[in-house]
Each structure stands twice: as C-alpha cells, then as structure tokens.
Amino acid sequence: MHLPSFVRKEWFWFLSITLLLYGLSYGPIIHNFMVTPENRVYWGAEEYPLDLLGNLSLIRQGYYGHIMSFVNYSTRLPNQPTFTKMEYVLAGGVARLFHVDTTIMFFLTRLAISLLYVAVLIGIVRALFTKIYERVGAYTLILFGSYVSSRWLTKEVFADMAPFDSLVFNRLTQAMPHYLLGGLATVASLYFLARVLDRPRTYKSFIAASLLGFVASNSYAPNMVLILSSFPVYMLFVLLSRGKQKDTIAYLGSRIGILIAYAGIICIPIFYARYVQAIVWNTMRTTTHVEQLNPFRLSVVGYLFAVGLPYILSIIGLPSIIRSKKTLPLLFSSWIVVHPLGEYILSPLLQINYVRYFLTPYFVVFGILAIYGIKQLSVSLAGSRRRLSLAFFWMSLILVLVSGAMSYQANLRRSTMCFCMSPIFDYAYPRRDIMNGVTWIRNHTKEQDIVLSGLYPGTLISAFSGNHVFASWWYRLVEPPDFAQSSLLLTQFYTGQMDEQAAVDFLRQEKISYVFFDAITDNNAKSLPYTGLAPVYEKGNVHIYRVIQ
Structure with a gap:
C-alpha cells in the first residue's frame, strides 16, 4: 500500500498529535456549552474553579490599571500589593489596551x-x-x-x-x-x-x-x-x-x-x-x-x-x-x-x-x-x-x-460538567440571575466601591466585576482569626437580626457602598428590611441595594 508522501513527514505527525490533544482537551468544553441549562451560565471552567476565579480577579486588577497584584478575598484581609502572579496583571493590562473582556483574555492568554x-x-x-x-x-x-x-x-x-x-x-x-x-x-x-x-x-x-x-x-x-x-x-x-x-x-x-x-x-x-x-x-x-x-x-x-x-x-x-x-x-x-x-x-x-x-x-x-x-x-x-x-x-x-x-x-x-453541584459550589455554572447581578455591579459601580454579599456571590463579584468585597468563599477557606466574627456579622445582617442602627453602623464601619442580596442563598426572604438601603437593581432572586450615606 502506497502512502501519501506527506504521511512520512514528521510535521504531519507533530500536527496530528497536537490536534488530537487539543481536541480531547477542548471537546468536553464545547459539549458543556451545548448542554448548559437555560437558567445557568457556563463560562468554560472546570467543575470547581476556585483557583481560576482567584486568577480572574488578578486579571481584573490589571484591567483597572494596577501594576502590582493584591489579594481581593476580603477587605478584612491585608491587600498590600506584591509582584506575585504578575502574568495575570499583565494580561489584564493587555485586555484594557485592546478592550477585551477579562474572562476572554484569560482563555486567550492560556491558549x-x-x-x-x-x-x-x-x-x-x-x-x-x-x-x-x-x-x-x-x-x-x-x-x-x-x-x-x-x-x-x-x-x-x-x-x-x-x-x-x-x-x-x-x-x-x-x-x-x-x-x-x-x-x-x-x-x-x-x-x-x-x-x-x-x-x-x-x-x-x-x-x-x-x-x-x-x-x-x-x-x-x-x-x-x-x-x-x-x-x-x-x-x-x-x-x-x-x-x-x-x-x-x-x-x-x-x-x-x-x-x-x-x-x-x-x-x-x-x-x-x-x-x-x-x-x-x-x-x-x-x-x-x-x-x-x-x-x-x-x-x-x-x-x-x-x-x-x-x-x-x-x-x-x-x-x-x-x-x-x-x-x-x-x-x-x-x-x-x-x-x-x-x-x-x-x-x-x-x-x-x-x-x-x-x-x-x-x-x-x-x-x-x-x-x-x-x-x-x-x-x-x-x-x-x-x-x-x-x-x-x-x-x-x-x-x-x-x-x-x-x-x-x-x-x-x-x-464534563454534571451541572449538579450544590448551590454554593456551582461556580462553573452559576445561576443566570446571579451573573446578571454581577454584570450590573461591573457596569454601574467603580472598583473602589466595596460590595457586601454572601461568600458565594462575593467570589463571583471579585472575579467578574473586580470590586472590593467584604467576604468571599476564599475568605472562608483562608479562615483568618477574625473570620468567625465576620461570619456572625454577615448572618445577623442578612437574616434581619440587626436592628436599624446596628446595620447602619456595620455598613459605615466597613465602608460598604453596595449590598448584593440573593434571596435563595442568603436567607430565603424576598428583600432586606433596612431603610438605609436604596434598591437599584432587582431581577429574579437577586436584589442590589445602594447604601444611603
């Protein structure tokens, strides 16, 4: 049997093997996009992409013009700039220069x-x-x-x-x-x-x-x-x-x-x-x-x-x-x-x-x-x-x-995504109403505006919007000495256990500008009871409030 001459060339085998690798790697990702439920937003990640979300927050920092990186897990953690993971900050700077979405920039950089x-x-x-x-x-x-x-x-x-x-x-x-x-x-x-x-x-x-x-x-x-x-x-x-x-x-x-x-x-x-x-x-x-x-x-x-x-x-x-x-x-x-x-x-x-x-x-x-x-x-x-x-x-x-x-x-x-992770672990395919709320935060606030949210939305806000957040799931994993106190404050605030003055003092002390409220993951209530909050966004189970100064 006579084989075509190009089959005997090493470039043919290098190319074929490379294409096979990328096909096996990205094939499941394409499949995941095709079968994503309508109420979910799949964005190309692995099943539990906490590390990826943390790196997306670094790209956001470069997009906002920072030349050094800092930890954006919680405003209660030290955020002194360092020269660690500068490749992500640089990628964010390139995204800013060419007006490319930071998530897309992440995948382009990786490719x-x-x-x-x-x-x-x-x-x-x-x-x-x-x-x-x-x-x-x-x-x-x-x-x-x-x-x-x-x-x-x-x-x-x-x-x-x-x-x-x-x-x-x-x-x-x-x-x-x-x-x-x-x-x-x-x-x-x-x-x-x-x-x-x-x-x-x-x-x-x-x-x-x-x-x-x-x-x-x-x-x-x-x-x-x-x-x-x-x-x-x-x-x-x-x-x-x-x-x-x-x-x-x-x-x-x-x-x-x-x-x-x-x-x-x-x-x-x-x-x-x-x-x-x-x-x-x-x-x-x-x-x-x-x-x-x-x-x-x-x-x-x-x-x-x-x-x-x-x-x-x-x-x-x-x-x-x-x-x-x-x-x-x-x-x-x-x-x-x-x-x-x-x-x-x-x-x-x-x-x-x-x-x-x-x-x-x-x-x-x-x-x-x-x-x-x-x-x-x-x-x-x-x-x-x-x-x-x-x-x-x-x-x-x-x-x-x-x-x-x-x-x-x-x-x-x-x-291959199962789309079956529990509500606070489904970072690869969060609910659409939550992602719509995060997008609103990104488009209508500034990076310096501190957002109060639960641990789950805080992780998404840090990655896809870049705002400073009071808490995130990373904050829970790091578990600093003051985490128990912060967790208690979050629970009291979202369950309405704070009186009006205590809520005002809490928001003022933490310099909160916006409150992100998800009725499903926070307290199953329809809204927050505090008069010091002005509703600015409501869609599905997500409410966003501006703190009245």
Missing part, C-alpha cells in the same frame, strides 16, 4: 502560552533526537504518557486526587497560565543552560537561561526548587559519564561556577515568594493552612503508578544517557532522583502541598527520557536486527499509551 509551550517542546525533541520515529515517539509520550491506574492494588487513584491542571489532557492545554508559563520557561531554561554547560563562554545562552529561569521561578517556584535540587545529582552523573578522564576536576570546576551563578539568579523570586507568604500574607496562613486544604499524599507504590511507565523507562535508559555524556539528557535525568525527593522530603520541609511537584513539567522530562529507555530495551532484545528493534520500539510506545487508558477516561469524565 497562547499553551501553543508556545508545544512549539518549544517540538524544538527540544528535534534537537535531542535525529530519527523521525524517535522524535514522534518522544513527542507522543510527552503529550499522552500518563499514570497507570492503581485501583486494583491501592485505594490511591491519581485522577481522583490530583488537581484538574495536572491531568493528562489538561497539563499542556488547560492548566493555569502560571503553571503553563512556569513549565515552558523551565524546559526552555534547561535547554539554554545545557548549551552554556557545553560551551561555557556562550554568554547569550547564559543570559537566556537565567532570564527564563527567573520567569519560571516567579511563575511557579517548585519548578526551580527541583532544578536547584538536581544540580548535585547532575554533577554526580557527569562524574560517572567522564570516568577517569584527567580533566574531570577542571571540567567540573568550570561548570560549578556556572551553576552557582544561575542558582543565585533564580533564587531571587523564591526568596521573595517566601517573604510574601511569611510577612505580607501571614494572617492568611498560606503555608500552614491554605497549602493543606486539599491534602495529597501518595505512598511509594502510589507514586510509581502516578508517574507511570515513562518513569520506569527513564530509569532503564539512565545508563545509556550517562554513556552518551550529553548535557541536556543528563540534566533531565537528575529529575529521576529529585522528583520523588521533592515529593517526600522537600514538600514537608518547605510546608507545601505534596501535589505541587505534579504541577511541574515532570511529564516532559520523563516522556523524553523514556525514549532512551525504549531504545535501550530494543537494542538489548533485538540486537542489530533493525526491523525487529523498530517493531519493539513501537510496541513499547503503544504499551505505555495503553497503560494510561484509564487516565484518559478519568480526564474526560472530570472535564
């Missing part, structure tokens, strides 16, 4: 970073491998190499425990922009760092590696924690690869200087992030409380199933990588050691959630290294028989993909 990420991965794969089938195989494993379901062996099932961003179809397409940008910058930084280590006087490559490392560290610090931890392992692999060569000590000495200079630059955002967490956000207890809101801990067996066959194949390919003496594969190979090290040692040491290291580009590293493992097995089993070796290569690749079949099913299942 742009995702496509650039994919392009960089193709470039790295082409740089590492010379044969088309090796390049296509490596790219396929990066995109689709996944965990093996361990339900039959242990109760730990990665798809049920892991964040939406880390699932196989989402990690390159629908992950949060800061995860995507962090992964992209990490992989690109390692590529340029390898070039510097190969040729120490290539200053342009060192500048590129350092700048990209700085961006990666600022976007998602755990990436750089892994890289810093990997340097001693990399040096050990270099020693093993060079054996007893006379210039080994001199070689290592020149490279250590490069690594120290690189580490000094990428550590700056890490230290700044720790400062913000410890000093600026100390009342929010981001390390001791927020990081543990969704506990994630895998046993050793659970970890091996979570990283899947690409990790096992990476270990098998390690001897051939060491013998090859190639710098970039050696840098990648150190992740075989430091990724589980980060999971079990660095996570408790740094007081961060154990899932953080599954939001790094580990799947890129192990997907590439797995090809070396497959090649090693092919040579060992098939010897010099090329056709048999090639057949074994493709059989091994198919085995890896088949082993992740349950992860593909789980990803599709979690991407």
Whole structure:
C-alpha cells in the first residue's frame, strides 16, 4: 500500500498529535456549552474553579490599571500589593489596551502560552533526537504518557486526587497560565543552560537561561526548587559519564561556577515568594493552612503508578544517557532522583502541598527520557536486527499509551460538567440571575466601591466585576482569626437580626457602598428590611441595594 508522501513527514505527525490533544482537551468544553441549562451560565471552567476565579480577579486588577497584584478575598484581609502572579496583571493590562473582556483574555492568554509551550517542546525533541520515529515517539509520550491506574492494588487513584491542571489532557492545554508559563520557561531554561554547560563562554545562552529561569521561578517556584535540587545529582552523573578522564576536576570546576551563578539568579523570586507568604500574607496562613486544604499524599507504590511507565523507562535508559555524556539528557535525568525527593522530603520541609511537584513539567522530562529507555530495551532484545528493534520500539510506545487508558477516561469524565453541584459550589455554572447581578455591579459601580454579599456571590463579584468585597468563599477557606466574627456579622445582617442602627453602623464601619442580596442563598426572604438601603437593581432572586450615606 502506497502512502501519501506527506504521511512520512514528521510535521504531519507533530500536527496530528497536537490536534488530537487539543481536541480531547477542548471537546468536553464545547459539549458543556451545548448542554448548559437555560437558567445557568457556563463560562468554560472546570467543575470547581476556585483557583481560576482567584486568577480572574488578578486579571481584573490589571484591567483597572494596577501594576502590582493584591489579594481581593476580603477587605478584612491585608491587600498590600506584591509582584506575585504578575502574568495575570499583565494580561489584564493587555485586555484594557485592546478592550477585551477579562474572562476572554484569560482563555486567550492560556491558549497562547499553551501553543508556545508545544512549539518549544517540538524544538527540544528535534534537537535531542535525529530519527523521525524517535522524535514522534518522544513527542507522543510527552503529550499522552500518563499514570497507570492503581485501583486494583491501592485505594490511591491519581485522577481522583490530583488537581484538574495536572491531568493528562489538561497539563499542556488547560492548566493555569502560571503553571503553563512556569513549565515552558523551565524546559526552555534547561535547554539554554545545557548549551552554556557545553560551551561555557556562550554568554547569550547564559543570559537566556537565567532570564527564563527567573520567569519560571516567579511563575511557579517548585519548578526551580527541583532544578536547584538536581544540580548535585547532575554533577554526580557527569562524574560517572567522564570516568577517569584527567580533566574531570577542571571540567567540573568550570561548570560549578556556572551553576552557582544561575542558582543565585533564580533564587531571587523564591526568596521573595517566601517573604510574601511569611510577612505580607501571614494572617492568611498560606503555608500552614491554605497549602493543606486539599491534602495529597501518595505512598511509594502510589507514586510509581502516578508517574507511570515513562518513569520506569527513564530509569532503564539512565545508563545509556550517562554513556552518551550529553548535557541536556543528563540534566533531565537528575529529575529521576529529585522528583520523588521533592515529593517526600522537600514538600514537608518547605510546608507545601505534596501535589505541587505534579504541577511541574515532570511529564516532559520523563516522556523524553523514556525514549532512551525504549531504545535501550530494543537494542538489548533485538540486537542489530533493525526491523525487529523498530517493531519493539513501537510496541513499547503503544504499551505505555495503553497503560494510561484509564487516565484518559478519568480526564474526560472530570472535564464534563454534571451541572449538579450544590448551590454554593456551582461556580462553573452559576445561576443566570446571579451573573446578571454581577454584570450590573461591573457596569454601574467603580472598583473602589466595596460590595457586601454572601461568600458565594462575593467570589463571583471579585472575579467578574473586580470590586472590593467584604467576604468571599476564599475568605472562608483562608479562615483568618477574625473570620468567625465576620461570619456572625454577615448572618445577623442578612437574616434581619440587626436592628436599624446596628446595620447602619456595620455598613459605615466597613465602608460598604453596595449590598448584593440573593434571596435563595442568603436567607430565603424576598428583600432586606433596612431603610438605609436604596434598591437599584432587582431581577429574579437577586436584589442590589445602594447604601444611603
């Protein structure tokens, strides 16, 4: 059978595999839009998109002209501006410049970073491998190499425990922009760092590696924690690869200087992030409380199933990588050691959630290294028989993909909305009357106008309108020392337990400009009883009042 000539081209396979990934990732989203109930507003999110809503509030800040970000969970929390998550503020600034809706800007930003990420991965794969089938195989494993379901062996099932961003179809397409940008910058930084280590006087490559490392560290610090931890392992692999060569000590000495200079630059955002967490956000207890809101801990067996066959194949390919003496594969190979090290040692040491290291580009590293493992097995089993070796290569690749079949099913299942979440958890598809009220707030008030609402509407107002809010669901999750008092005040106000003067004093003290009232989620009453409130909007079960000064 004669195949068309373009089928033999690597660009055809790269394009086909990429389109398949985006189809599997965005297909459920399109389906969700098509089946959204009439009384709901689905806006393209995952089932429980609290993180996404928090990042939308940051884009709103950029849209309103801020050059630094601040926490908009509650006016009772510290809102000192910081340089954290600046990619969202920048996206908001671009949305302001081109008059683009901030929600649309979020998805455009994510898509742009995702496509650039994919392009960089193709470039790295082409740089590492010379044969088309090796390049296509490596790219396929990066995109689709996944965990093996361990339900039959242990109760730990990665798809049920892991964040939406880390699932196989989402990690390159629908992950949060800061995860995507962090992964992209990490992989690109390692590529340029390898070039510097190969040729120490290539200053342009060192500048590129350092700048990209700085961006990666600022976007998602755990990436750089892994890289810093990997340097001693990399040096050990270099020693093993060079054996007893006379210039080994001199070689290592020149490279250590490069690594120290690189580490000094990428550590700056890490230290700044720790400062913000410890000093600026100390009342929010981001390390001791927020990081543990969704506990994630895998046993050793659970970890091996979570990283899947690409990790096992990476270990098998390690001897051939060491013998090859190639710098970039050696840098990648150190992740075989430091990724589980980060999971079990660095996570408790740094007081961060154990899932953080599954939001790094580990799947890129192990997907590439797995090809070396497959090649090693092919040579060992098939010897010099090329056709048999090639057949074994493709059989091994198919085995890896088949082993992740349950992860593909789980990803599709979690991407498909059930439209069944309870009224205060349905952030992905809130009631239409609530969203209409939030839109009115956005169009008729100013950012500085503080809005009083329940925890649920407050989260939506912060994300889609950008107003300062008295409370939100994030405020409940952070649970600062004064949350109980604030919660009591909200309950008393919305249930009418405050007398007129107490309500006036409360609104004045908190500098409230507008009150958002949802008859269903607040107190099942038709309206609020206070005469100091002037009705300005009413539709469905939502009432908005202006506070009479």
